[in-house]
Amino acid sequence: MAIQAEACTVKFGLALLLAFAIGCGGAPSGELSFLAVGQGDCSVFRAGGKTILIDVGPKTQTFDAGEKIVLPWLRQQGIGKIDMILLTHPDSDHVGGLAAICAKKRVGTVVIPGHFRTHAGMNETLALAGVRQEDVIWIDRTMEADFGGFTLKMAPPPWNPEASDNDGSLFVWIGKGNATAVITGDAGVETEMQMAPKGDWSADIIHAGHHGSKSSTSDAWLEEVDPKICVYSCGRDNTYGHPAPEVVDRISRKGIRAYRTDRDGTLTFRYENGVFVLRQ
Amino acid sequence: MPPIVKELQSRPIVLYAIAMGLALSCRAHPWQMIFLVPVLAVASNWTTRFAALALVFVGILTAPSPAKSLMEREFVNRTMDIVTVPRTGKSGDWCIAEGGGTRLGLFLGESKTSLSLGDRIHLKGVVRTLKEGSEQFWLSKGVIGTMFIGEDNEVTVLQSGSPIFRWGMSWRQSFISFAATSLSPRHARLADALCFNLDALLDKDLQENLARTGTVHIVSASGLHVMIFAVAFQLVLSKLPIPRWAQLVLLLFFLLIYAGATGFRPPVLRAVVMVGVMMSAYLVRREGDLLSAAGLAAIAQFFLDPRSVFDIGFYLSFLTVAALSLFMPLDAPRGGKEWLLRGAQASFVASLASAPIVALIFGRVSLISILANLMIGVSIGPIVAGGLLAWLISLVSPSLGGWLMSVGVAPFCTYLEWVVNSLGVLPFAAVEVPAFSVYWIPIFYFVSLALWRFKRRPAP
Numbered sequence: 001m002a003i004q005a006e007a008c009t010v011k012f013g014l015a016l017l018l019a020f021a022i023g024c025g026g027a028p029s030g031e032l033s034f035l036a037v038g039q040g041d042c043s044v045f046r047a048g049g050k051t052i053l054i055d056v057g058p059k060t061q062t063f064d065a066g067e068k069i070v071l072p073w074l075r076q077q078g079i080g081k082i083d084m085i086l087l088t089h090p091d092s093d094h095v096g097g098l099a100a101i102c103a104k105k106r107v108g109t110v111v112i113p114g115h116f117r118t119h120a121g122m123n124e125t126l127a128l129a130g131v132r133q134e135d136v137i138w139i140d141r142t143m144e145a146d147f148g149g150f151t152l153k154m155a156p157p158p159w160n161p162e163a164s165d166n167d168g169s170l171f172v173w174i175g176k177g178n179a180t181a182v183i184t185g186d187a188g189v190e191t192e193m194q195m196a197p198k199g200d201w202s203a204d205i206i207h208a209g210h211h212g213s214k215s216s217t218s219d220a221w222l223e224e225v226d227p228k229i230c231v232y233s234c235g236r237d238n239t240y241g242h243p244a245p246e247v248v249d250r251i252s253r254k255g256i257r258a259y260r261t262d263r264d265g266t267l268t269f270r271y272e273n274g275v276f277v278l279r280q
Numbered sequence: 281m282p283p284i285v286k287e288l289q290s291r292p293i294v295l296y297a298i299a300m301g302l303a304l305s306c307r308a309h310p311w312q313m314i315f316l317v318p319v320l321a322v323a324s325n326w327t328t329r330f331a332a333l334a335l336v337f338v339g340i341l342t343a344p345s346p347a348k349s350l351m352e353r354e355f356v357n358r359t360m361d362i363v364t365v366p367r368t369g370k371s372g373d374w375c376i377a378e379g380g381g382t383r384l385g386l387f388l389g390e391s392k393t394s395l396s397l398g399d400r401i402h403l404k405g406v407v408r409t410l411k412e413g414s415e416q417f418w419l420s421k422g423v424i425g426t427m428f429i430g431e432d433n434e435v436t437v438l439q440s441g442s443p444i445f446r447w448g449m450s451w452r453q454s455f456i457s458f459a460a461t462s463l464s465p466r467h468a469r470l471a472d473a474l475c476f477n478l479d480a481l482l483d484k485d486l487q488e489n490l491a492r493t494g495t496v497h498i499v500s501a502s503g504l505h506v507m508i509f510a511v512a513f514q515l516v517l518s519k520l521p522i523p524r525w526a527q528l529v530l531l532l533f534f535l536l537i538y539a540g541a542t543g544f545r546p547p548v549l550r551a552v553v554m555v556g557v558m559m560s561a562y563l564v565r566r567e568g569d570l571l572s573a574a575g576l577a578a579i580a581q582f583f584l585d586p587r588s589v590f591d592i593g594f595y596l597s598f599l600t601v602a603a604l605s606l607f608m609p610l611d612a613p614r615g616g617k618e619w620l621l622r623g624a625q626a627s628f629v630a631s632l633a634s635a636p637i638v639a640l641i642f643g644r645v646s647l648i649s650i651l652a653n654l655m656i657g658v659s660i661g662p663i664v665a666g667g668l669l670a671w672l673i674s675l676v677s678p679s680l681g682g683w684l685m686s687v688g689v690a691p692f693c694t695y696l697e698w699v700v701n702s703l704g705v706l707p708f709a710a711v712e713v714p715a716f717s718v719y720w721i722p723i724f725y726f727v728s729l730a731l732w733r734f735k736r737r738p739a740p
Binding site for chain 2: 076
């Protein structure tokens with residue numbers, strides 16, 4: 001009798017394990033997340049079972065967002081492999097987490113604007129992360145790709161080495177029907193003006209440039225993108241005063257709904273009925 | 281009736297602890313109160329049920345609300361109490377102050393201010409918001425913002441707390457200085473970590489390998505350390521011509537100082553209360569009961585700091601002890617082979633009991649923890665007991681104390697490092713575990729308890 005009872009318990013345990021394995025969930029049909037990585041950027045786009053990281057969070061002497069925030073978040077989401085990492089530009093608040101992520105996750109290709117090919121900082125970051133040159137795609141012109149049914153547009157702006165690294169930031173546009181988003185790294189107002197005529201950048205979600213600094217997200221760029229939602233990716237109590245009151249004012253005057261990663265935490269927009277909807 | 285029900289019925293204090301824990305978490309997770317039903321159903325009589333409900337009532341009254349981080353810097357000018365023993369982190373010493381319904385993390389930095397548990401202070405300065413990445417850590421302790429003392433921020437001690445904790449901190453400081461002069465910097469950091477829980481200063485590779493080998497518990501003061509200290513101290517006391525009750529008082533007094541020196545974290549408090557209970561049993565010549573002692577320790581912890589209910593160390597500590605008391609044989613091992621087998625058994629039970637929580641929180645489980653714990657087990661006693669003894673001797677003869685450290689402690693440090701670093705780099709040392717729902721945890725423990733059978737005492 002006792003043996004029978006024990007066997008039942010073991011079966012019950014195995015059934016639970018099976019249910020657990022089944023209940024681990026599937027990949028979403030399209031999901032864009034802006035991670036609360038502090039003063040820096042990291043966005044994750046998932047579609048068709050594939051994952052892209054757009055920037056990988058900051059790293060300082062005492063804090064590595066890749067290790068402390070991005071990796072735990074990826075684990076929580078059940079993401080084991082990253083198909084592509086887009087690095088907008090070489091600043092440490094955008095590429096700092098690369099080494100930690102590459103150490104723990106399988107990474108496919110790394111896409112970087114071609115004008116940073118000889119950038120010492122960028123090459124050092126890649127070397128530290130152990131990224132092989134054959135896994136890097138340096139893009140010199142606008143490229144479009146299908147990514148899980150979404151169009152992924154990557155456009156490097158014109159840039160010269162005398163200019164700030166920020167102004168060489170990669171422009172990224174993701175879209176499917178009315179579910180559209182645009183991310184521009186730390187690109188300044190002039191770069192936005194240069195890029196505006198180079199294609200259709202209209203998007204529902206705009207990621208405020210340079211963490212909401214007053215040097216980005218100009219009126220003209222807002223006219224071009226015509227967003228409904230704005231996301232500021234900035235650190236709590238950051239010393240730069242991001243997002244700048246001027247930008248916040250500009251966004252609110254246009255009736256754009258704004259979210260901040262420092263106050264609202266990680267923000268996830270899911271593709272539902274043809275649009276991106278904020279997941280509660 | 282499953283055997284575990286009978287076991288719990290004869291230990292109502294365990295049911296009281298579970299009931300109070302559920303009540304304390306009611307503001308954060310109200311629906312968990314549903315688990316009270318089986319707890320009350322297990323109770324054998326109405327007296328037990330009423331007593332459990334009384335503790336539920338206390339729990340509900342003292343239940344902490346989930347903390348929310350400050351969003352903007354805030355100026356404070358108020359009186360607060362220090363509610364933790366200062367600990368050493370990467371950014372220097374820190375402690376937690378409470379007052380006006382809020383808790384703040386205080387970084388003591390380079391300031392010469394010496395704070396201790398129970399101090400009443402006046403704080404004047406700017407509180408910073410919690411930074412992303414460390415937010416969860418602080419919020420679990422109820423802290424909503426941090427302040428760096430010395431950056432135009434002032435702290436004035438209005439009234440000192442119990443001297444016991446100050447003595448503990450002086451002891452810790454004295455040991456650190458002694459270890460720094462008698463051991464290599466690497467070994468000194470390891471000895472500090474093992475003896476006084478100063479794990480933040482260990483090098484990153486060693487920390488990683490400790491985690492991969494499932495041996496990280498050795499550097500965060502736990503019941504093991506308290507046991508080593510208690511056994512070594514009791515061995516000395518038993519040789520002295522003093523009555524048993526005096527031995528108990530002395531032991532508890534020094535354990536309290538040691539607990540203060542190691543940070544007075546839940547696992548340490550648990551072990552101190554349990555040693556107190558077990559030693560009291562020894563005093564009245566009765567057999568102590570580990571599970572009841574753990575239950576009493578949990579209730580004591582809840583009264584001292586209701587936020588322990590959100591502390592991961594609390595759960596790891598109590599679950600491990602509960603599993604050891606339920607699943608380990610009661611008879612004493614005989615001979616070296618049996619000791620070794622018993623050690624492996626204990627390591628297996630402890631690893632299995634803590635695995636679900638470790639997997640949930642840290643996302644990986646060590647596959648070699650049994651072997652690693654067995655291998656390093658022999659070195660922990662000599663490092664902790666030997667280090668403390670050498671320190672004691674150094675007060676009389678610094679050169680003899682230093683010699684003992686370099687001859688008696690350093691080789692074990694080298695051995696421990698070698699084991700951890702050699703095993704930790706093995707590719708199969710640990711496996712990553714995908715994220716899973718927290719609600720699998722009670723299911724796992726439920727199945728484990730359902731599998732439990734009574735232990736049979738061997739015939740004399």
